[in-house]
Amino acid sequence: MNRKDFLKSGTLFGAAALVLPTTNAFSNNLADNNIDKLVDANGNYIQQTLPYNENFLEPYMDAETLHLHYTFHHGGAVKGANKDLQMIRKALDDNNLETVDFWTKKLSYHFSSHILHSIFWTNLTNKSNLPTGNLLKRIEKSFGSFDKLKVFIAATSKNVDGNGWGILAYQPYSDSLVVLQCENHEKLTQWGAIPILVIDVWEHAYYLKYKNKRTDFVDALFNIINWDNVAQRLNDAEKLLK
Numbered sequence: 001m002n003r004k005d006f007l008k009s010g011t012l013f014g015a016a017a018l019v020l021p022t023t024n025a026f027s028n029n030l031a032d033n034n035i036d037k038l039v040d041a042n043g044n045y046i047q048q049t050l051p052y053n054e055n056f057l058e059p060y061m062d063a064e065t066l067h068l069h070y071t072f073h074h075g076g077a078v079k080g081a082n083k084d085l086q087m088i089r090k091a092l093d094d095n096n097l098e099t100v101d102f103w104t105k106k107l108s109y110h111f112s113s114h115i116l117h118s119i120f121w122t123n124l125t126n127k128s129n130l131p132t133g134n135l136l137k138r139i140e141k142s143f144g145s146f147d148k149l150k151v152f153i154a155a156t157s158k159n160v161d162g163n164g165w166g167i168l169a170y171q172p173y174s175d176s177l178v179v180l181q182c183e184n185h186e187k188l189t190q191w192g193a194i195p196i197l198v199i200d201v202w203e204h205a206y207y208l209k210y211k212n213k214r215t216d217f218v219d220a221l222f223n224i225i226n227w228d229n230v231a232q233r234l235n236d237a238e239k240l241l242k
């Protein structure tokens with residue numbers, strides 16, 4: 001997909017997900033990153049296994065939280081997305097569109113959850129590292145410095161109203177990095193933005209260990225962010241425009 005085709009398509013996900021085969025440009029670019037294969041050959045949603053053991057992120061993220069989070073919250077979103085998709089297909093088959101708007105809304109919620117959680121697991125590691133090279137240059141160009149990005153995305157994540165995410169994304173329309181404050185899984189996005197770092201601030205992500213201290217959880221996460229994965233995601237996103 002070249003830049004023109006990409007910009008014409010508007011969004012990588014959303015409605016296109018109903019018809020795109022698994023070998024689209026995005027999944028090809030992420031061929032070495034199996035966890036990003038979110039659908040099977042029939043377009044049904046699949047959850048990849050975690051890229052590490054459940055205790056891998058201790059002590060910053062405890063094994064029990066990771067188990068419940070991955071299995072029931074992310075897993076539940078995948079199940080929900082498949083049901084929503086089935087209901088939309090049925091509505092189209094039956095030519096009965098009475099409830100199709102409801103299922104479309106649900107699919108946006110569940111599939112967005114599936115996308116963000118899939119990115120989240122790969123964004124984390126037990127070895128701390130720092131942004132370098134192109135990623136660092138992009139960060140400095142868009143935010144001034146790495147420290148400024150850190151305080152920006154931390155404040156954005158900590159202050160989400162209710163459940164949601166802090167997101168660092170590559171925005172192809174402005175050819176820049178942007179920080180988004182996402183409510184639930186799908187609200188307050190910019191069309192076209194491709195998430196490269198996501199911070200889950202739903203209570204299920206931290207409550208067992210951090211209780212009501214979301215700010216402590218967000219600060220702790222900076223010890224386990226895999227900036228190499230963020231750099232790889234930026235690189236893959238930029239390839240879409242070439």
Ligand SMILES: [Fe+2]
Pocket residue numbers: 069073074117200202204205
């Ligand atoms: Fe979550």
